[in-house]
Amino acid sequence: MEIGYKLLLLRKKFNYSQEYIAENIGISQSTYSRLESDRTILKGYLLKRFCDFYNIPLSYFLLDTNYIIPKDREALSKKLQDKERLIHQLEEEISDLMNEVNILKSKLFTET
Template sequence: MDIGTAIKILRKEKQLGQKQLAEMCGISVNALSQIEINATFPQKNTIKKICESLQIPVSYLLFFSISDDDIPDDKKVVFKSLNSAIKSILIE
């Protein structure tokens, strides 16, 4: 699960800088940077603030954070097909 990578992608999709998002969430830029490079895992409270700032439900963030390594080999083809379709709808 790459929650930090998902946050970074969604932040960029919303055209927000790290400083902007960090301020919106009430966390330091360094804390956000550490989350985005997956060096630290955000607390539940921080995840909620990030999602509120990005104007997305927590479930969207969790879906976006699913990585290839999380999917069994026999399900990867189906997941990749659904994943790109769902992401294109959710990001709009």
């Protein structure tokens, strides 16, 4: 699969316009259009920008793999933040419980 076609698939998957991607990558829309249609060779520094923009590995472009790209990165990012927040809350609760256990143990052993 050609790199230009992979760029097209990514753009369609995220429902982005050529203008939006070009602006975020730092190129003109016409340059992006030529990249997507494989009329221009994608330089390495631009390839890195695309990988960073879509948060995907370089292997997506270079290998014939069916790398799964999340459809909605913002939703996944929010879900991850929610899970991390929950873990932090649970860690605080565990710490509080451990402190209570230690206090009870010390009382138990000092009262005998």
